[in-house]
Amino acid sequence: MLCCWIVPVISMNWFINSAIMDTKTGLLGDSDKMWLKWWEKISENSWKIQHHYFQYIGSKRVAKAWWRKLLIAWVLGWTVVSLWIFCYMRLQVTEKRKETLASMCDERARMLQDQFNVSMNHIQAMSIMISTFHHGKNPSAIDQRTFARYTERTAFERPITSGVAYAVRVLHSEREQFEKQQGWTIKRMDTLEQNPVHEDDYAPEALEPSPIREEYAPVIFAQDTISHVVSLDVLSGKEDRENVLRARSSGKGVLTAPFRLVKTNRLGVILTFAVYKTDLSSNVTPKERIQATDGYLGGVFDIESLVEKLLQQLASKQTILVNVYDTTDHSHPISMYGSNVSDDGLQHVSTLNFGDPIRKHEMHCRFKQKPPWPWLAITTSVGILVIALLVGYIFHATVNRIAKVEDDYHQMMELKKRAEAADVAKSQFLATVSHEIRTPMNGVLGMLDMLMDTVLDVTQQDYVGTAQASGKALVSLINEVLDQAKIQSGRLELEAMRFDLRAILDDVLSLFSGKSQEKGVELAVYISDQVPEMLIGDPGRFRQIITNLMGNSMKFTEKGHIFVTVHLVEEVIGSIDVETESSSKNTLSGFPVADRRRSWEGFKTFSREGSTCPLSLSSSDLINLIVSVEDTGVGIPLEAHSRVFTPFMQVGPSISRTHGGTGIGLSISKCLVGLMSGEIGFVSIPKIGSTFTFTAVFTNGCSNPNEYKSQQIDNKSNPASSEFQGMTALVVDHRPVRAKVSRYHIQRLGAHVEVVSDLNQVLPYISGGKTVTNMILVEQEIWDRDSGISALFTNNLKNFDRGIPPKLFLLANSIGSSRTNAATSSVYTPLIITKPLRTSMLAASLQRAMGVENKGNPRNGELPGLSLCNLLLGRKILIVDDNNVNLKVAAGALKKYGADVVCADSGKKAISLLKPPHQFDACFMDVQMPEMDGFEATRNIRCMEHSINNWIQHGELSVEAYANISNWHVPILAMTADVIQATHEESLKCGMDGYVSKPFEAQQLYREVSRFL
């Protein structure tokens, strides 16, 4: 769950970061490495986060708090990161701007310098020209006019000079001669500087003549543009004087500080070159230079216009502002160009070198416009922040979701626990309630029992009978509901014990025999010879299924028959092809039935069996039984087929009114069959009948699988059967199916059976047969068909001369009909055996007729009280109870049934008494006893028995010493006042065989005891 969302978060992180990196690489260049490092750290952290989460996931609250902190850290971290990105990008932009500005500024400075140098070179060239043509020649080749014209025409060479003038060096001694030669006096300049005048009212004549000096430097030539300076003594001007003095001593071009030009009043500088008499070598002293000086050539530079012109030549002049300063005096820079805008924005300074080492000039450049908003930086950082916040939100939502899911999960667990508790409570409730109902019901039934024994008139008897029947129905209903509850809660567990299938079916048959006789429905059971005598499984539950199915059949069948068949699955598969003949007539009672083979069509066992048939046959330890209950009842309507196995569903409401029942039986049966790893199915044709078939898997109860056939004949548990060993019986029946059933039952007694279909065939058979026929069993249907033949047959039989005449029996369906019939054939009254045929009952009837001494006890069909007497008579029974009174009462009750009772008042005594060999047939054990309770005592006894059995088996103890019994297992029944399920289950778990409620109830006692004795 965690990985699922951590992975997307990480990949998202990665994606964002890589995206950022992509956008950044261009801008950041060398910062890639740092990004990578940072990313590594992040991923490391996220790994740690996961690690921590897994550590803390156990304690939810800690994890939650931790997540919150992490979330805040995440958001803060990303905010810082995006701010940093913003600053970084902004810095980059500014840096770039600065670079641009610097390059532009430098470019301008360089150009300005170049232009200046060009002009300066030209002026220097002119100084050479003057020294050559003015001083070198006598008379001079240059006069004012020539100079003016020349300078005018070469002005283009000096684009930034507004004018050129030449001043000659005149010593005071030469002044008068000079003034005379020139025709004007040398005028002073400083007054003009102090009172600048406009060009218009400039009057050279008005100027004062220069005062007496050591030497003078009057201007003799001047370009026309500045012709007004002719005759002015430049040495008298403050700036000019300094300039001139420096120029002549250095021999290089020298610049003045910027000043307002005379007349034009514009800012300008004057470049001054000294003109020497002779060519001077480069290493002459300044003094020698001064001596050699002839004059001074000056050029006026109009800086303002110069820069302006220059800037106009360049592109993008609008984008920057240029200022030029003279910074010879650092504290007071003199602005030479540009408006003095005080802007603290970006500024670049380039130094200008105009060839004068003393003067320093600087160019300051600024952008005209303010820097634009750094949109890229803003959008990038905001984008990153937004993404980080989104990721944070996803993170938050996920954590919340996880917390919620966890909460839900815990809630569900809680609910589940509660539901389970409720389920347990439900079963507990059902168990308790049913127990609580059963207890008073037992009282009611007991009372009714007793009431029946008192003297009652017919009506009263009827009422009591009805009440008792209803009570019993109620108890059975409660048991069913309890069963259903147990099955639903999965608490039903099957027992695994040895049992005799045939005996169980006889038992069930006896249950229904009364009803079937009453209804005139023929009831029959057939068990295949292949089915082993003893099986291991849960006989109680098996009986319950059969009883349910037969009960249903009995309810819905008014005529015809109910026929139970038990086969091995393998047998049925083998016979599927053989039994293809139409079964419509070949049935027990002649009524058509639903084809039972269709009822198992859907069984998985069969489809599986088809392929693995040999395999399942070889594993002979597992017995696959298939049981069919076939009836000729009303059948189930087609539309109800689907809900036959649904609990509490009956075909219709009218059914439950007419037939009663809860409709729970089949559902329980289905569950039970499922528990026996079998399947249940049915086929039903309305008006014809239904056939229910189920399979069940049992374990073979015979130790040697090959033995069972011989056991079937020889080793009957019923002692009566030995009497019929070797006898021959003749069954007269025209219906093969019914004859098969009769044969099955008689064969179980050990007799040999032959079947003929007609009375007329009997005599020839008897006389012609080699063996002696001891008895003839005639189906009532045949007997009644023609009374004449019957009578004749009787006579013939009576006159039969070969030895003892065989006994004649009539197999009758119901008592009533056979009685009337018996009355008519008075001559040789055949003995009547009422169906359904049961081995024990058959044996008893035959014994009576054949004069065989009746040793056995008729077990079935008798009143329980009487049966109990028979069951318990002479049995030695141990009762264990710590309560003397209880002990006495229980002993009294059992003694009443003729049992030989021994009492023990503690579990320990019971153990010592039940140490094999002993004579006890059964033990009734109280559950709750001090010191050692019933369960523990039973466990000890079972343990003891087990070890002794083992020793006997291994030959360590002789069987003779243990009364020839090699398998000791004394039936132990729990006695308990509360019959709740838990007690029952525990009693089975510790090796008890059953339980009886205290105080004893005759029916229950009989049911439990009959299973063992």
Place this chain on the structure above:
Amino acid sequence: MDGVAQLQKQLVDFTDSLFQEGFLDEQFNQLQQLQDESNPDFVVEVVSLFFEDSERLLNELAKALEQKTIDFRKVDAHVHQFKGSSSSIGAQRVQKVCIAFRNYCEEQNIEGCLKCLQQVKLEYSLVKNKLETLFKIEKQLIAAGGSIPT
């Protein structure tokens, strides 16, 4: 014979009253049914056994409840015994008090237990008296030559 009939009627009436007042229940009837020629004094034997047993148990209970630290498991075991024996002879009222007694035991409610002990003693003495009276009437009846009506 009048005396016999009178005694018989007295016996029947007395028995009926015992059932109606709830001293005895159906179990006592069953007990009586268990008595036959082979075992003529069965009921008396059982009931006197019950008396002996009960007196022992009541003593032990009283002793157990006097202790400073009460062993409720022991008390419960005694009451269980008492309940078992009383239900076996059908002494219904004693049995019912025993059930309540066991509940208090489970709750470890000393006061309730003591109260129940008194009650159980009372019920026991009552049923003892009644049964003794019953047996006395029966004895008289038999001495008078009559048979006990069933």
